[in-house]
Amino acid sequence: MLRTFKRGTHPPAMKNTQDCALTDFSVPEILYIPLSQHIGAPAKAVVNVGDHVLQGQLIGEAASFVSANVYSSVSGEVTGIVKKPTAIGMEVDHVVIKNDYKYESVSLEPLENPTKEQIFARIKEAGIVGMGGATFPTHVKLSPKNPVDVFIINAAECEPYITCDYRLMLEKGQELIDGIHYVMKVLDVKKAYIGVEANKPKAIEYLASIVPDDIAVMKLKTKYPQGAEKQLIYSITRRIVPAGGLPADVGCVVSNTHTCYSIARAVAGEPCFKRAMTVSGEGVEKKGNYWVLNGTPYSYIYEQCKGNVDEKMTHKIISGGPMMGFAQVNLNACTAKGSSSLLFLSNKEFEHHTPSQCINCGRCIHHCPMNLQPRDIDDAVQEKDYKKALDLGVMNCIECGVCSYSCPAKRTLVQSMKLAKKSIKERGIK
Amino acid sequence: MTRMVVSTSPHITSKSTTQKIMLDVIIALLPALIATVVIFGVYPLFLTLLCIESCVFFEYIFNRIRKKEQTIKDLSAVVTGLILGLNLPGTVPIWVPIVGSAFAIIIVKMLFGGIGKNFANPAMAARVFLVLAWAGLMTQKTNPVIGTDIGYFSFFNYAFSINPGLDAVSSATPLGLVKATIETGGSPLQSVNVLSMLLGTTASSAVGETCAIAILIGGVYLLCRKVIDWRIPTFYIATVVVFTALIYSKSQYVGEYILTYLLGGGLLFGAFFMATDYATSPKSWIGVTIYGIGLGVLTVVFRRFSSMPEGVSYSILLMNILTPLLEKIKTRPYGVPKRNIAKEIGEKFKARSKKKVAAEGGENG
Numbered sequence: 137m138l139r140t141f142k143r144g145t146h147p148p149a150m151k152n153t154q155d156c157a158l159t160d161f162s163v164p165e166i167l168y169i170p171l172s173q174h175i176g177a178p179a180k181a182v183v184n185v186g187d188h189v190l191q192g193q194l195i196g197e198a199a200s201f202v203s204a205n206v207y208s209s210v211s212g213e214v215t216g217i218v219k220k221p222t223a224i225g226m227e228v229d230h231v232v233i234k235n236d237y238k239y240e241s242v243s244l245e246p247l248e249n250p251t252k253e254q255i256f257a258r259i260k261e262a263g264i265v266g267m268g269g270a271t272f273p274t275h276v277k278l279s280p281k282n283p284v285d286v287f288i289i290n291a292a293e294c295e296p297y298i299t300c301d302y303r304l305m306l307e308k309g310q311e312l313i314d315g316i317h318y319v320m321k322v323l324d325v326k327k328a329y330i331g332v333e334a335n336k337p338k339a340i341e342y343l344a345s346i347v348p349d350d351i352a353v354m355k356l357k358t359k360y361p362q363g364a365e366k367q368l369i370y371s372i373t374r375r376i377v378p379a380g381g382l383p384a385d386v387g388c389v390v391s392n393t394h395t396c397y398s399i400a401r402a403v404a405g406e407p408c409f410k411r412a413m414t415v416s417g418e419g420v421e422k423k424g425n426y427w428v429l430n431g432t433p434y435s436y437i438y439e440q441c442k443g444n445v446d447e448k449m450t451h452k453i454i455s456g457g458p459m460m461g462f463a464q465v466n467l468n469a470c471t472a473k474g475s476s477s478l479l480f481l482s483n484k485e486f487e488h489h490t491p492s493q494c495i496n497c498g499r500c501i502h503h504c505p506m507n508l509q510p511r512d513i514d515d516a517v518q519e520k521d522y523k524k525a526l527d528l529g530v531m532n533c534i535e536c537g538v539c540s541y542s543c544p545a546k547r548t549l550v551q552s553m554k555l556a557k558k559s560i561k562e563r564g565i566k
Numbered sequence: 567m568t569r570m571v572v573s574t575s576p577h578i579t580s581k582s583t584t585q586k587i588m589l590d591v592i593i594a595l596l597p598a599l600i601a602t603v604v605i606f607g608v609y610p611l612f613l614t615l616l617c618i619e620s621c622v623f624f625e626y627i628f629n630r631i632r633k634k635e636q637t638i639k640d641l642s643a644v645v646t647g648l649i650l651g652l653n654l655p656g657t658v659p660i661w662v663p664i665v666g667s668a669f670a671i672i673i674v675k676m677l678f679g680g681i682g683k684n685f686a687n688p689a690m691a692a693r694v695f696l697v698l699a700w701a702g703l704m705t706q707k708t709n710p711v712i713g714t715d716i717g718y719f720s721f722f723n724y725a726f727s728i729n730p731g732l733d734a735v736s737s738a739t740p741l742g743l744v745k746a747t748i749e750t751g752g753s754p755l756q757s758v759n760v761l762s763m764l765l766g767t768t769a770s771s772a773v774g775e776t777c778a779i780a781i782l783i784g785g786v787y788l789l790c791r792k793v794i795d796w797r798i799p800t801f802y803i804a805t806v807v808v809f810t811a812l813i814y815s816k817s818q819y820v821g822e823y824i825l826t827y828l829l830g831g832g833l834l835f836g837a838f839f840m841a842t843d844y845a846t847s848p849k850s851w852i853g854v855t856i857y858g859i860g861l862g863v864l865t866v867v868f869r870r871f872s873s874m875p876e877g878v879s880y881s882i883l884l885m886n887i888l889t890p891l892l893e894k895i896k897t898r899p900y901g902v903p904k905r906n907i908a909k910e911i912g913e914k915f916k917a918r919s920k921k922k923v924a925a926e927g928g929e930n931g
Contacts, residue, residue, distance in 0.1 A: 147578060296578065366901065379901035451570060458577040465572055486578050488571055492640070495584050495682040498795065498849035506900040509849075512893075529899035537576030544582040545682075551574045 138334055140357035141367040145503045145538045147360050147459060149335055150296040150485075153416050156424035158303045161413075162440055163237070167210055167431035168230040169195065170222050173472035174265040175272045176202035178228055187214045191241035192407055195231050198263070204273045204473075205263035209409040209429035212236040223434075223455035223469040224462050230470065233431070246405040255318045255403060262402035263473075267411060268301075268363070268392035269456050271474035274399070277391070278322050280384035287320055287328040288372055288383075291393040292356060292363035294333060295457025298477045300412040301393040303425045305332070305339040308397055309346050315396035316351055318403055323389055326350060329372050330393075333358045360459060361536040365390050367505050379532050394476070408473055415441050419451055419480025428471050435467035437478055452486055454479040459537040489546035500539035500549055506532050510539035510549040517552040522565050525556040533557065584681070588641035590793045594784035595648050595839065601777035605766050606656040607711040609721030610773045613663050614651025620667035621647035628676045642681045646670050649689035649839060652774020653832070654696075656708035657724045662700065666692040686886040687843040690836075693772070694879050705875060707739050707769040710776075740768050741830040741869065744823070748870075753819045755826070763829040771875065775835035785838035794842035797854045802837045803828065805862020813870055833865065836878035846886040853892035860885050 172178035179196030183189055189208040196206030208231075216232040244262065247254055260275035268290060289312075293301045305312060316328050328351045332340050335358040344353045356362050356371050366377045368390060375386040383390050398408050413428040421442035428437070434453070454461040455469065455478055471478075500510035508529055516524040530553055539549040559565075603611045621643040629636050637643075650666050670692035675684045697704040711718060743757040762768050766777025775781070788794045807824055814823045827833070832840075841847060841861055848857050864881030868874070898904070 145580070147576075147580075377901055378903070379899055381901065452572075452577055453570060454577055456575075458575075460575045461577065462575070463570075463572045463577060465570070481577065486571075488573075489579065489583075492584060493637075493680055493682055495587070495642075496844040496849075497587065498844065499582075501849045501897065502795075507897050508899055509897055511849075528896065529902065532899040532901065535575070540579065541576045542580050542582070544580075544584050544587055546579055546583070548574065550576065554574065 138355055138357040139371045140359055140362065141370045141505060143503050143507070143538075144359045144361060144367070144505050145542050146358070147296050147541060149358070150416075151299050151302070151335070152297070153414055153423050153425055154299045154302055154336075156299070156303070158300070158307055158412055158425045158427055161426035161428045161432070161437070163210060163235060163429055164432055164436040165235050166215070166433075167233045167235060167429065168218070168220060168433060168470045169206060169209065169233065169431035170220075170228050170230050170470060170472050171196040171206055172222070172226065172228040173206060173271060173430065173474065174204040174263075175270065176200065176204070176276075179203060179206045179263075181217055181229065181231060183214050183231065185214055185216055188212070189214060189233060191239055192243050192409065194407075198260075198273075202273055202276050204265050205261060205407070206231075206430075207263060207407040207409040208233060209431055210235045211238050211240040221469060222472065223464065223475065225465075230431075243405040244402070244407060247403050250318070250403060252321050252324070255399075256322050258402050259322070259399055262398075262407040264395060264398050264402055264408050265473050266392055267394035267398060267473055267476070269460070269474050269476050271472070274391065274395055277389060278319065280323075280382070280389060282384045283387060284323050284384055284389050285325055285327070285387045286373055286389075287316070287323055287325045288368060288388055288390045289316055289328060289330040289393060289396055290363050290365070290368055290390050291330050291332045291339070292368060293336070293393075294358075294360045294363040295459050295461075295477075297416045297479055298414045298457050299416075300414045300425050300476055302336050302339055304393055304397055304412050305336075305343055309343055311400040312343075312393060312397050313347060313351065314403075315398070315400035318399050319389075319391060319396060320350070325389075327352070329354050331356050331362070331368050331372050333362055360538065360541075361505055361534070364505065364534050364536055366534070379529070411471075411473060411475065413471065413475055414477035415479075416477065417480035418482035418485055419443060419453070428475070430470075430472055432471045433467065434464065434469050434471070434478060437471075438467055438480070443480060451483060452479075452481045454481065458486070459541065460535065491547045492545045494545050494547055497544060499542040499544065503538045503542045505536060505538060506534055508533060510553065513556060514547060514549050514552040517556050522556055522559050522563065526560050526565055530556045531560065584640045584642070587793055588645050590788065590791050591645045591839070592641065592648060594787045594793075595645075595652065595774075597780035597783045598652055598774045598777060598835070599648070601766050601780035602652060602656075602773045605710045605712050605776065606708055606773045607716075607718040607721050609719070609724070610651070610654070610656040610708075612722070613654055613656070613658065613660070614648060614774075616660060617651035617654075617663040617667050618644050618647030620664045621650070621671050624668050624671040625676065628672055632676075634680075637680060640681060643671060646675070646688045649687075649774075650692055652835070653689060653693045653772040655704060655706045655771045656773045657706050657721055658703050659724065662696060662703060666696050669695050682845045684843075684845050685890075686883055687840050687846055690840050690879055690882055690886075694876065694883055697876055697879070705771050707742075707771050708773055709769050710767045712767055739770050739830070739875065740826060742875065744826045744830065745869075753822050755819075755822045758826060758830070760825060760829065763826070772832055772835070775832040778829045778834055781834045781838060785834070788838060788842075794838065795847065795849075795854065797851075798842045798847055798858055799837040801855060801858020802841055802861045802865075803833070805859045806833060806865055809863055809866040813866060827866070827869065831869070831875075832878040836865075836882055837861075840878075841882050841885070843886075846889050848889050848892040848895070850893075850895050850897050852895050853889075856892055857885055857889065860888065
């Protein structure tokens with residue numbers, strides 16, 4: 137029996153790009169580097185218009201503890217600081233850099249046999265955030281309030297299409313393990329687990345052959361959302377994170393594969409300014425996994441990957457995975473630390489349905505990994521009865537999308553959940 | 567870049583749609599329909615088609631009059647008509663299916679808000695309504711035509727008559743015969759044949775429910791396609807077995823009673839196709855358990871003690887009506903600790919006595 141969690145669903149894997157090795161993506165002439173690539177306070181710009189910056193130079197300084205430094209990804213001239221929407225639709229300052237294609241770079245001082253404090257300081261300095269998509273500053277996560285005894289690496293990659301973590305495991309296995317060891321040192325834990333879904337046998341085999349004794353590779357059942365934090369912790373350790381609690385409450389810290397890799401790079405001296413990214417979907421010709429510099433506009437990626445979206449076809453452009461990612465209004469947004477994928481889905485790959493009346497089949501209830509009743513919460517939201525939604529436990533919703541995915545009436549259940557959570561927070565309903 | 571769709575996540579959805587689910591139910595009912603034609607002739611098929619057509623027609627008309635979006639494409643009206651047709655005696659005149667369909671669709675389904683909002687399974691509520699309104703017609707026990715010299719089209723003679731010929735109706739169904747043996751104390755298998763119950767070649771007042779094999783094929787299909795909740799038929803049938811065993815525990819023919827109760831009447835049909843109706847069955851574990859056990863207990867009680875032959879229909883109707891109450895049982899979100907009810911009550915009690923002490927203290931002061 138493979139390890140897994142209760143309920144959940146099985147979207148098609150669609151890992152079309154799993155055999156595409158990571159290659160360097162070409163660099164545009166003008167990059168827009170968002171100053172808020174993380175959860176928390178946006179970074180403060182430390183460069184002015186007209187400054188010459190180098191690759192790896194600090195351009196945005198963390199504004200508070202829950203914030204992260206931002207580095208320039210190319211060398212060139214700062215031509216402006218403009219407000220622009222990011223991939224999730226937030227208006228933030230972007231530093232505009234005109235690439236001089238010289239790639240003169242500065243790096244942080246490489247650490248040899250670093251101590252716990254040195255590693256922690258470096259993670260903070262290099263601006264490492266959770267690179268699975270949540271972009272929570274890693275140094276905050278690594279200072280848990282409770283004692284921690286298990287470190288879990290989230291390599292489930294349960295979202296359809298995305299394969300960048302898979303390629304990272306196959307190609308950068310050694311650096312990944314170094315990164316894991318640095319985190320273990322910071323957290324003072326003796327045991328780490330890498331959770332990988334069973335549909336990546338090559339990665340499991342390879343990692344199992346190179347990991348030392350203190351890291352175990354766990355084969356998990358291929359089921360969505362295997363990579364959701366609470367579900368992953370349950371699958372691997374059988375510990376249940378209390379409602380409203382954090383993984384540290386049950387002695388766990390979970391981090392994404394790419395985050396661990398970036399930590400290893402940071403200790404070696406390279407701050408966080410590029411990442412592995414999957415470009416996929418029927419709408420582009422050159423699907424693949426690429427090293428993309430932060431600040432690359434989506435329109436540039438579309439051009440370089442020979443986007444062939446048919447003018448007559450309806451299509452959908454998604455930043456992130458198809459289950460939890462954000463549909464784009466246009467291609468103006470730019471890549472950031474959390475951009476794990478950019479998908480150009482044609483109307484063959486997604487169907488646009490109009491919601492119809494709930495038939496009470498109970499699929500949303502049977503599949504919800506958080507054991508909620510999306511049908512009832514949706515009803516409450518339709519009546520704008522947020523108090524009832526709160527009583528039904530809507531705040532526990534992880535917005536994984538399982539309910540909407542499995543709904544035969546194609547009701548927009550996740551949308552209702554998000555609306556309820558937002559309204560409850562805004563109105564302070566208790 | 568012309569047409570871009572923007573929506574909230576998730577951006578992909580499962581292949582399952584309401585229409586596909588209903589199509590699965592229709593497919594699952596086909597074995598029972600074929601068995602009906604083979605056993606009871608062509609007239610029941612005609613009645614069933616009439617039910618389907620009237621159900622779709624009434625839903626169409628209702629939506630037109632109310633100026634609502636047309637919903638007949640979701641095929642749920644077809645399912646209702648099909649189930650209703652299979653639940654009629656094979657000799658009723660042609661206005662019975664039309665009246666039944668009107669009741670099922672207009673009153674039980676559409677007036678309560680359409681699909682998913684009906685308070686009871688529309689087909690079953692319509693059957694109960696017809697039984698109450700035309701008890702004589704609806705309790706006629708149609709004789710099988712297979713293996714007899716009655717023609718496959720002969721029942722068409724009764725299309726406009728309320729007095730079917732004696733060759734068409736029987737005096738008793740297998741369960742009626744079993745009930746008779748309770749008084750005499752003999753084995754129930756003296757009067758009924760298990761093989762004919764499995765094949766469905768027995769008299770019945772609902773033509774579709776006799777062939778146990780055909781119903782089981784359909785039921786297993788629905789379970790494999792994950793259309794119905796496996797817990798409902800399982801709990802229902804298991805409770806019937808256990809409760810029958812309890813009631814007849816003194817008899818030396820317990821096994822035979824259980825067998826005839828399982829195969830006889832509408833139990834299998836009800837358990838797979840009617841009790842599992844989405845809108846009228848609970849979803850939580852506690853709810854489903856109470857629902858299934860309630861169905862089983864009520865069915866056995868009606869069959870053993872009631873003078874009416876409608877055990878399954880009445881028990882499903884009663885539990886359908888109880889469902890909104892069972893649906894109020896909330897699930898416990900992941901990570902929320904189990905409620906310790908004993909402790910909660912204890913604490914409430916403590917708080918109350920403290921208040922009391924405080925109040926008394928206040929008076930004294």
